[in-house]
Amino acid sequence: MKESPQTKRLEDILRSSKLAADGFLGEDARSVSEIIENDLAVVSKSGFTKEQIAARMRDITDKAISLLGNWTEIDQKLLxxxxxxxxxxxxxxxxxxxxAKRVTYVKFTGPRAASRESQVIKWSDLNIHFIELHGFFEGKGSNFRIEPKDLINIIF
Ligand SMILES: [Zn+2]
Known part of the structure; x- marks a missing residue:
């Protein structure tokens, strides 16, 4: 299928490094619509919606803003x-x-922190918007790519 000029322009912007150091697509060769489609399939399987995911991310960010720069306990499971x-x-x-150029880092606390599930994920305010409105988790290899499966596993 031939891409519309608008879609082509969006692809070019997302792939360029004008807005983000390595662009938003990283080394991902797939088209933006393919990336979105694949990630939304993972989201759909999880039983959550992209809006629910974004709302939870925003909630975590808002809670952590009050202690800017320090790890904050979000609940019994998360810092x-x-x-x-x-x-x-x-x-x-x-x-x-x-x-805002704001980055949120999230990791497990408690028993899960010591397990092999222990990892830190990060997102920007733009990531939250991308997910909520565009279903876009960025391309593989981009600095702010978020694997929907990992994200869902950590925040819910
Ligand atoms: Zn947007």
Whole structure:
């Protein structure tokens, strides 16, 4: 199927490094719509919606903002930390949306922290928006790529 000029332009922006250090697609050779389709299939299997995932992410970020720079207990299972940089980043999709350059780090606490499930995942405010509105988890190899399965496993 031939891509529309709008889709092509979006692909070009997402692949360029103007907005993000390595672009939003990393080394992923798939088209944006393919990436979104595959990730949303994983989300759909999990029983959660992308809106529920984004809401939970936002909730965690909001809780951690109050203790900027320090690990904060979110609940019995999770710790989160928020780092903020100056400035904003805009959504590459054709609509108005700019987001604080804020990064949230999340990891398990308690018994699960010692297990092999122990890992830190991170997201930016833009990631939350990408997921909620565009179903976009970024391309494989991009700095802020989030595996939907890992994300769901950690935050729920
Ligand atoms: Zn957007």
């Amino acid at each position: 989160a930390r928020v780092d903020e940089a100056k400035g904003f980043i805009v959504c590459p999709w054709p609509h108005t949306g700019r987001f």
